[in-house]
Amino acid sequence: MPDQSRFLLLDRDDVERLLQPADVMAAVKEAFVLHSEREGRVFPVVRERLATGGVFGIKSGDVPSQGLLGFKAAGFWPENRKQGGEPHQATVLLMDPATGRPLCMIDGNAITTMRTGAAGAWGLKMLARADSTSVCVFGAGVQAAVQLRFALVQFPSLSQARYVTHDGARNPQFEAAFSTFSSRCDLQLASDRNDAVATSDIVITATPGAGALFDAHALQPGTHLNCVGADTRGKRELPDGVLPRVRLVVDDHEQAKQIGETQWAPSTPCIELGDLLTGKHAFQRQPSDITVFDMTGLALQDLTVARGLYRRAVAEHVGSSIAWPW
Incomplete structure (x- = not known):
């Protein structure tokens, strides 16, 4: 029911616990195949420089036949290094394509790192x-x-x-x-x-x-x-x-x-x-x-990897589930 909806949060530690290189390789290959067969869509990329010196981007897409929809908001903030932080920052959001409701928000830094490494491996x-x-x-x-x-x-x-x-x-x-x-x-x-x-x-x-x-x-x-x-x-x-x-x-x-x-x-x-x-x-x-x-x-790489993490997190009761009524 709408008033019983839940929203799952997976932070950096959750992602690093769940992420497995073999799973990422398989998910990234699936993303390439979905893109080739045009079963998965990649929407136009947003990639803009900011007055703060950072670069902000959004990569999004969907796989209608699988009920997969979402985006990654990410970019590069070089000044983070002065604070001892990682300059690459990313957040992934999975959504229910039938209702538009958010399902899961995931720290995207490790996802980006691993899926890019896996994509390079396939290359x-x-x-x-x-x-x-x-x-x-x-x-x-x-x-x-x-x-x-x-x-x-x-x-x-x-x-x-x-x-x-x-x-x-x-x-x-x-x-x-x-x-x-x-x-x-x-x-x-x-x-x-x-x-x-x-x-x-x-x-x-x-x-x-x-x-x-x-x-x-x-x-x-x-x-x-x-x-x-x-x-x-x-x-x-x-x-x-x-x-x-x-x-x-x-x-x-x-x-x-x-x-x-x-x-x-x-x-x-x-x-x-x-x-x-x-x-x-x-x-x-x-x-x-x-x-x-x-x-x-590809946005599809982020989404297929994120979906795998979401499923594992639900099965293993990992992450923070919060009420998200609508």
């Missing part, structure tokens, strides 16, 4: 060379770490990892996070970013997207790139001249042209990763191909 599985042994990651923050972790899990063949920081200094905390992989993969700070790109089979760019991270000539045939940082108009990580040389894969055509790396060369032919997963498009990598996965993030 690697579908596009990178199976014999890849070396990886270079630009960045040493939360997203760089999760991207590298998923890469090391998905590619046991990786034996060399290098990371590039904005100031060229070592990040002991970042290195310590990968101590469990030290027996099979050597992680080192890159002394020359162009050399690191030129000698890596996989390149991951996970920075705030303030500008080109390396010179175009450094990119060699056979390399795969996962590009994470361009998610707003004006952001980029790749230099001019790269996209015309590559086989480009995106998560969403229109979104990539508006806010992804593809905004810098919108006429570049591309296909969606979901179409590779469903078999709508065949993809056979040639040894000399340079491939790029332009990752802008």
Whole structure:
């Protein structure tokens, strides 16, 4: 009954308790497939810079056949670092599509981190060379770490990892996070970013997207790139001249042209990763191909992951359930 309605709140600790990488991988794959089959809708993205120096965005969508509706309000507030806080902030809200009533509000930071890492993993599985042994990651923050972790899990063949920081200094905390992989993969700070790109089979760019991270000539045939940082108009990580040389894969055509790396060369032919997963498009990598996965993030990824968390929370009696009469 309307006066007996409940609203579930899942905070950061609840989410971290419930979130499992294997579940996130499955949910993210489902989101790509739903998008490919047009069973799930992705609504136009809101992404705007604020007078406070932050960037605010809303990603929303639905899956009518599954009764799934919701959005993620999120963005990037760099000044948070001065207060010892995380600059990325996100909140997910699931709603009942039949009534418009809110069902569950979830701290979205861990969801965003994990689903983006899982999306990158699917990009690697579908596009990178199976014999890849070396990886270079630009960045040493939360997203760089999760991207590298998923890469090391998905590619046991990786034996060399290098990371590039904005100031060229070592990040002991970042290195310590990968101590469990030290027996099979050597992680080192890159002394020359162009050399690191030129000698890596996989390149991951996970920075705030303030500008080109390396010179175009450094990119060699056979390399795969996962590009994470361009998610707003004006952001980029790749230099001019790269996209015309590559086989480009995106998560969403229109979104990539508006806010992804593809905004810098919108006429570049591309296909969606979901179409590779469903078999709508065949993809056979040639040894000399340079491939790029332009990752802008799908609302459906947030929603499928959030739905899984909501179901687990209800089943395991996790979270704060409050009265929400209407």
